Amino acid sequence: MSNTTPEPAAPPSDRTRVRRYHWLARYDRETINDIIDAGIVCHVGYVFDGHPYVTPTNHWRIDDHVYWHGSSASRMLRAQSQGIPVCFSVTHLDGIVLARSAFNHNINFRSVMAFGKAELVPADEIESVLEVFTNRIAPGLWDHARKPEPKEWKATKVIRLRLDEVSAKVRTGPPIDDEADYQLDHWAGVIPLHTVLGPVEPDPKLRPGTPTPDFIQNFKLWKDR
């Protein structure tokens, strides 16, 4: 993530034009893709019976589409299969920004918001996009585990959203205080936050002697790949 994009491109629509803290807006596709690819959890909003729903789910990106998947019986996926409007949101919390004044406390973050109509991925494309997803979780994982059987494929739906109306918002760096407040003796600064890996926990039911594959030994977080 860079905060130095020289000139943000124009927002793709009025809906994606960032209004609050608009100087944090980023509309270039590289920044947007980096934020999407740096994590595997998104929040998808949709309207069902007139009410808002927000569902956390895993996402992945292929070119100009983001994807998520789930059970064919899922109420969310059945609704989205009909092509309803969705809001796709990815957020990374990078730090707590403490200012000299309460009003200027802030957080450092990277976020993406995309709007559009959900689309059911045709059955004959599911295998290739789920292979991408699985290898995004851990490179090589798709060929390692037992592949889905017909009834498992049948139980799986994949939804995608084309990244047409999309914007990002990025805050980095120290607090910004009102000019007069810089004379105060209050402490100010940033407490950075990071996601890290813990020690791998092999399944207690592993067959004795099962080797640890390279993609586990060399596992890296998405942001570090």
Place this chain on the structure above:
Amino acid sequence: MSNTTPEPAAPPSDRTRVRRYHWLARYDRETINDIIDAGIVCHVGYVFDGHPYVTPTNHWRIDDHVYWHGSSASRMLRAQSQGIPVCFSVTHLDGIVLARSAFNHNINFRSVMAFGKAELVPADEIESVLEVFTNRIAPGLWDHARKPEPKEWKATKVIRLRLDEVSAKVRTGPPIDDEADYQLDHWAGVIPLHTVLGPVEPDPKLRPGTPTPDFIQNFKLWKDR
């Protein structure tokens, strides 16, 4: 977070009854509060002009309400001030669960979803609830920084949601494979993920000799308090 709640209470409504992986559902208030309090970023869904919006924002909880705040000019907050339905969602990613079969890969997570009508917090209550929020960010922070001035109070709206219709979902532990797959030689296990603090970054514009307050020196993440 405990995964050993003996008997989950009944879901408070049909809308909060967890359908997918329903055996992961938790309806007891202690589990729900723990998940909400373990982080400071939520995603709030609402409907505007018939379309779904999902906004990441900071949240805090006081008893049976969750709160978020923002600019008085914010489109989201102005809409929510009218008492529209919202969906409040908090999600923590705890690990990647790799199974012997692609179909059974999973993630370990804790999430909360709450439904209800947003409510504008009356102006005369804003100071007390923002004090709670600020001290949740870092205990003692409210009394440390310059307090808001009248124009800053005027620029701030606080929204709350009563936790009436709320449920949690918690997955922990190793993968669960189909019985036959335990005979396979594939590796399976969990890659845990954690949020950690980085080294504190004092504002480069700090006045020389400004002492580092205790709440910075002893800062702990919300999950560790």
